[in-house]
Amino acid sequence: MTQGTIDVDPLHLATRGRLPRYATLLIAVGCALVLWVVFALTPAQGRADFLVALVLLFVVAQFLVSYFVEGGRKARDRLAASAAVAGLFAALLPLAAILGFTIVKGLKRLDIEFLTHSMRNVADSDPGGGAYHAIIGTLEQVAIATLFSVPLGLMVSIYLVEYGRDRRFARLVSTFVDVMTGLPSIIAGLFILSLWVLVLNQGFSGFAGALALSVIMLPVVVRTTEEMLRLVPAALREASFALGVRKWRTVVSIVIPTALPGITTGVMLAVARVIGETAPVLLTVFGAASINFNPFSGPQESLPLFVFDQASLPNNTAVDRAWAGALTLIILVLVLTTAARLLTSRSALRGR
């Protein structure tokens, strides 16, 4: 804030003292020195402990110094700012640890053999083996799930945007879509288990897994496409109507093509969300050690399920395979999310 030429300061911000910019650094260094002495004299130790203590001490010290020099309002302002920044670091550190740890551990086994071999005739304690069967399974299941949920989700969002408007039924559907978004993924798995495997007696298969995944995908697709369709300018629709084009034709050849980049983004994000789902797949695909190309009969494997199974084993070789699988999953998600991002930033209609 600049003081300019105003000489009256009713808020007493400028009349109170003001900390110079280097004060922050000074306080930080002071805190570090004090802590260093404390850590040298007492049994307290450890780099992580030091860092946490330093942040806490700094936040408190800055507040106190500011309180006595600048007054309460400024001090609270500084407290809030440093607390928010501390929150950001508190959030990013474990998340950075997860990514870093997965990359380091995963690279150990993410090799050609891992990508081209299954677990057939590989014992838990063997160093070899791979996730080829799991990758095949995941790709097939997610592809089928996309095939189901995207057209259906698109139709639902067309109803909500083009036909429903503020109708009671549309609001009800909208509520139910919200509820479905909050549905735990394991419930989707239990549902398909009950319906497909137990009632219809179709057995565990990749297709059953795809059904469960599409239950999870559907609300995500509806929400994102709905948002995109709403962004299509009403003028485009009106121009089309004015030329005598029917509504369905307007939707199919004007609204959808205009919103297409955004819809594609939404679908990619939905795929990224669903590709790592373990719980529903566990209950419907069941898992297998060998390659099964046919998603319609017999248990398959899936990548997240592979990671879960290998992680539950006591052998280090298995845990290494789990890490490699986890890294593969993260790479898949990363590629999908980044591609979706790039697509949005290039499209004419932008969500935000």
Place this chain on the structure above:
Amino acid sequence: MASDVKTKEGPVSPGTVSGTSGSDHGRLLDRIFRRFTVASALLVLVILVAIALFLLQQALPALRQNTANFFTETRWAPDDTPSVFGIAALLYGTLVTAVLAMTMAMPVAVGVALCLTQYTPRRLARPLGYVVDLLAAVPSVVYGLWGLIYLVPKMVPLSAWISTYFGWIPIFTSDGIFGKSIFTASVVLAIMVLPVIAAVSREVFLQVPRENQEAALALGSTRWEMIRLSVLPFGRSGLISAAVLGFGRALGETIAVALVLSANYTISAHLLTPGGNTIAANIANTFGEAGTIGRGALIASGLVLFVITLIVNFSARAIVARRRDFTAATT
């Protein structure tokens, strides 16, 4: 771009396009298309109702075989004769881990969202926001694996420290064994839901009208006072939605909890002691060996989870709706 061509050329030659007005054929297609979208919308309702019905239908036979009270029994042995199982311990673990995770994650997530929208310069805020979005998409099994291999050993000294200095609080007393406890599971859950809540809160804070913020600043408020006066009140209902989304995730999270919790069926207030279980983790852990009644019992527990998430969802909607009425009345 192909889409542009279509938007320009599609309606230009209406005579050759099927589906222009004036033909009965077109009117029929219009009606069919409309019916089709309505049917799709109806299918959403059907799916949700079918979930409830099929879970109930599969749960009932097992519940009939049960010789214990489903809601008060803590043991879980549905395939024994006589069959004994109850949801009490699972329900307790589910709620405690989710609530603990939310108390840890919510303040940090709001801090992150505030930091990204109010404090960081825009050039830094965009990539950081992207990182948060990305982390919200990291599969839960990766969090579980990391929690099992990396976090559980690290939680042992932390838990020991807490129990040494805060052991006088009953929930932190311990018999000296730490690790795969309710506390650890909550920490993993907190780390998992944090990016989800932060991503939604960030969107909410971005929607706050600039005028409100600038008005507060123009009246001489500090940045924090501006946040308290304009950003937080405006974002309150959005924050509630974010919290509910995170709470729902924490309640239903399966794989991560299954990996980091050493499962047993006891209700213990000692958060640092290994043990405890959640509904979802129990399904993942015992599904493989479950018999017919066992599967039915697991589905029954899933039904309870389903009902809980419904209650949470609808009560949050009610709160948000009331808030909206309130703000609509004042503006």
